[in-house]
Amino acid sequence: MHKDMPVTRLSIGADLASRRGLRAFLMMLLGVTLVCATASAATKKSQNAAPAQANAAAPAPSDYIGADVCAACHQEVVNGFANNPHTRMTLMHGDKGITCENCHGPGKAHAESGGTTKMFNFAAASTQAVDSKCLDCHAGAHPDFQRSPHAKAGVSCVSCHDIHKSATPENLLKASQPQLCYQCHGDVKAALNMPFHHPVNEGVVKCSDCHDAHGTFQTNNLRATADQNRICTKCHADTRGPYVYEHAAVKAEGCLGCHSPHGSQNARMLNMPSVNTLCNQCHSRVANATIHGMGAGSDELAPCTDCHTFIHGSNINAAFLR
Ligand code: HEC
Ligand code: HEC
Numbered sequence: 001m002h003k004d005m006p007v008t009r010l011s012i013g014a015d016l017a018s019r020r021g022l023r024a025f026l027m028m029l030l031g032v033t034l035v036c037a038t039a040s041a042a043t044k045k046s047q048n049a050a051p052a053q054a055n056a057a058a059p060a061p062s063d064y065i066g067a068d069v070c071a072a073c074h075q076e077v078v079n080g081f082a083n084n085p086h087t088r089m090t091l092m093h094g095d096k097g098i099t100c101e102n103c104h105g106p107g108k109a110h111a112e113s114g115g116t117t118k119m120f121n122f123a124a125a126s127t128q129a130v131d132s133k134c135l136d137c138h139a140g141a142h143p144d145f146q147r148s149p150h151a152k153a154g155v156s157c158v159s160c161h162d163i164h165k166s167a168t169p170e171n172l173l174k175a176s177q178p179q180l181c182y183q184c185h186g187d188v189k190a191a192l193n194m195p196f197h198h199p200v201n202e203g204v205v206k207c208s209d210c211h212d213a214h215g216t217f218q219t220n221n222l223r224a225t226a227d228q229n230r231i232c233t234k235c236h237a238d239t240r241g242p243y244v245y246e247h248a249a250v251k252a253e254g255c256l257g258c259h260s261p262h263g264s265q266n267a268r269m270l271n272m273p274s275v276n277t278l279c280n281q282c283h284s285r286v287a288n289a290t291i292h293g294m295g296a297g298s299d300e301l302a303p304c305t306d307c308h309t310f311i312h313g314s315n316i317n318a319a320f321l322r
């Protein structure tokens with residue numbers, strides 16, 4: 001309830017001067033918070049409680065000292081940050097923005113005490129505290145994170161991202177895909193090693209082409225699109241249509257009605273070992289036999305797609321024939 005306390009620190013886009021009135025308001029709010037906090041303090045005593053409340057007291061601009069001062073004791077960290085996308089924060093507020101302290105909180109007391117007074121320490125903080133810090137600035141791009149299966153399972157921003165020692169300069173990831181994901185999703189690795197698979201291990205397709213690790217409104221963290229098949233048709237444009245003669249199965253069941261998304265033992269990543277078995281799930285064998293002028297069943301038929309070639313839909317033939 002209190003983790004979303006408004007502006008407990010300088011955030012980008014914030015104008016310092018306009019904060020003064022706000023701070024007075026925050027002090028009032030803090031009073032209320034403290035009452036609640038005391039009530040729950042007995043049960044919720046954690047190491048982070050103290051710094052969190054200190055932060056809530058809306059630090060004065062003079063509590064921020066700038067990265068140059070940090071460099072006196074954290075030279076390597078500051079040097080390592082030169083090309084970090086977060087250095088852009090320095091350019092804000094008319095080039096008076098701050099970098100380190102936007103994440104770690106104001107550093108004056110910490111610097112003056114020679115490091116004894118603690119900064120916000122992401123490595124030691126709870127996942128909720130970390131996520132809410134990062135989301136202060138990134139909720140706009142990732143509004144669904146809190147309800148994602150990842151957040152619910154306690155997988156936080158820093159489970160996948162490493163701010164200071166990232167393996168990929170782009171997106172600041174701990175490891176590049178798909179290794180990052182395989183650390184926790186070993187079963188998917190097995191699927192992507194099957195005889196017929198999306199070339200993810202080969203580096204052609206990425207997990208994030210289909211999934212958004214930050215959560216979506218879809219199940220399975222699937223990227224949301226207007227038409228759910230579009231996750232696939234953005235690459236397989238020839239299956240998209242619209243067609244004069246649509247195969248109702250493609251629209252109703254979606255691509256996954258017939259294909260496995262990761263990999264399969266079957267050619268064309270089909271769900272079934274034989275095309276005919278796949279089709280006969282919906283088209284009865286008996287009916288097929290009649291249509292095709294055969295005896296007791298359609299078992300003798302050649303693979304359906306030998307003749308019904310344009311299985312995803314056709315502009316010229318209602319039976320998807322060549
Ligand atoms: C006068 C020296 C000094 C200055 C200046 C300084 N630090 Fe530190 N900092 C330390 C020491 C000492 C530690 C403790 C290191 C340890 O325990 O390994 C530390 C630890 C930290 C930690 C780890 C969490 C913690 O509190 O233990 C963070 C984060 C940190 N500093 C950030 C900063 C930032 C950001 C600045 C600039 C705003 C800064 N420091 C300025 C000396 C300094
Ligand atoms: C975008 C947020 C962010 C910014 C900006 C940032 N840090 Fe950090 N910092 C982190 C996170 C997250 C960690 C925890 C370790 C990690 O994931 O890399 C951390 C860890 C640290 C640590 C502890 C390292 C250790 O030994 O565990 C220090 C010291 C530190 N940061 C200093 C700085 C300084 C100095 C700057 C400015 C040059 C800075 N940080 C800028 C997020 C940030």
Ligand code: HEC
Nearest residue numbers: 131134135138141145150155156157159160171208212213
């Ligand atoms: C399960 C792993 C995972 C978690 C957890 C995660 N990310 Fe990411 N993040 C990624 C991957 C992979 C990319 C690059 C591909 C993409 O954009 O989806 C990325 C990209 C980003 C980007 C840059 C591109 C963009 O879309 O904005 C930002 C910013 C970002 N993440 C912030 C966050 C924040 C903030 C959190 C926590 C609230 C978080 N991430 C949690 C894996 C993760």
Ligand code: HEC
Nearest residue numbers: 011012085086088102103133134137157161169170171172
């Ligand atoms: C005070 C605001 C702020 C906070 C807090 C913050 N970020 Fe950022 N972040 C930014 C800005 C600004 C950028 C640069 C955006 C741009 O280039 O468009 C950025 C960029 C990123 C990127 C994108 C890198 C790329 O390649 O484009 C990632 C990933 C990211 N942040 C993750 C995090 C994570 C994880 C945390 C928490 C540990 C965090 N950020 C905390 C402001 C913030």
Ligand code: HEC
Nearest residue numbers: 149150153155159180181183184207208211213219220221
């Ligand atoms: C730190 C471990 C970890 C990492 C790294 C990780 N995940 Fe997850 N992921 C989980 C957990 C835990 C869950 C929730 C439990 C579950 O459903 O397996 C989950 C859930 C998911 C789900 C939803 C499954 C469902 O049943 O709804 C997808 C999709 C997913 N992760 C994709 C990814 C992708 C893509 C990456 C890499 C960018 C990734 N994950 C990285 C741990 C991780």
Ligand code: HEC
Nearest residue numbers: 178181182185188198200205206207209210211220261262
């Ligand atoms: C071509 C698109 C695509 C790619 C690439 C892809 N996925 Fe999926 N993934 C899906 C779809 C679609 C589902 C939903 C399957 C269902 O509903 O039966 C899914 C389901 C999942 C699930 C939950 C169910 C399960 O099978 O465990 C996880 C976890 C997952 N994917 C992780 C990953 C990871 C990790 C990667 C990269 C190594 C990845 N996916 C690459 C499309 C993709």
Ligand code: HEC
Nearest residue numbers: 198199204205209210231232235236255256259261268269
């Ligand atoms: C990022 C692009 C991309 C996305 C998204 C994508 N695919 Fe693919 N798909 C590929 C590539 C690349 C191949 C390998 C093509 C090859 O080997 O000729 C492939 C192969 C296939 C194959 C096997 C084709 C063959 O000739 O054997 C099927 C079936 C397939 N994808 C279905 C899907 C489905 C279903 C989805 C949605 C869940 C999907 N694809 C999403 C790029 C993508």
Ligand code: HEC
Nearest residue numbers: 229232233236239249250254255257258259268275305311
């Ligand atoms: C009714 C079942 C069915 C549905 C639904 C379906 N497919 Fe297919 N798809 C097949 C069959 C069967 C083949 C194999 C055709 C062959 O072997 O000639 C195939 C082949 C493919 C291929 C290989 C290249 C090609 O065109 O022959 C791709 C790529 C593909 N499908 C993607 C998709 C995508 C994307 C969707 C969703 C828009 C989808 N499929 C929906 C049955 C289906």
Ligand code: HEC
Nearest residue numbers: 247248249253257278279281282304305308311318319320
């Ligand atoms: C998920 C169920 C499903 C699967 C699997 C399926 N179909 Fe269909 N198919 C349908 C539906 C529903 C129609 C529309 C039937 C109608 O309009 O009466 C249809 C229509 C057709 C038509 C057009 C003729 C007609 O009756 O309108 C042909 C030909 C066809 N399917 C062939 C196939 C073949 C070949 C396969 C296997 C690759 C296949 N279908 C797999 C559900 C399916």
Ligand code: HEC
Nearest residue numbers: 276279280283288291298301302303304306307308318319
């Ligand atoms: C040797 C070629 C061939 C094979 C193999 C074949 N079909 Fe056909 N199918 C046809 C022809 C030709 C028609 C008649 C088209 C028409 O009446 O316009 C037809 C008609 C159909 C129709 C009804 C179309 C309509 O317009 O009413 C369905 C459904 C169908 N086939 C499904 C299947 C299924 C399922 C399989 C595999 C089990 C299969 N077919 C195998 C050639 C074939």
